[in-house]
Amino acid sequence: MFLKLIILIIVAGAIYRFFGGKIPLIDREEKSEVEKDFGNNIEGTSKCAYCGVYMTEEDALIYHRKAYCSNECVENYKKRK
Numbered sequence: 001m002f003l004k005l006i007i008l009i010i011v012a013g014a015i016y017r018f019f020g021g022k023i024p025l026i027d028r029e030e031k032s033e034v035e036k037d038f039g040n041n042i043e044g045t046s047k048c049a050y051c052g053v054y055m056t057e058e059d060a061l062i063y064h065r066k067a068y069c070s071n072e073c074v075e076n077y078k079k080r081k
């Protein structure tokens, strides 16, 4: 009887998730994992070390551990030195 109840809860939960429902405990675990990945990035958004423009980490060019918005800014920074 107790085992049947557990199976019923698991099945109900699976159906609930299948239809797009969110189970707080499980979804929180998934979210914390995403946040962990996000934390592995240097920053969420980066500021160009040359012109000061803000861009996403995806768009940033990393040169000498600093972020730049474009190759142009990297070249300009090199010239300035």
Ligand SMILES: [Zn+2]
Pocket: 048, 049, 050, 051, 052, 053, 068, 069, 070, 073
């Ligand atoms: Zn720039």
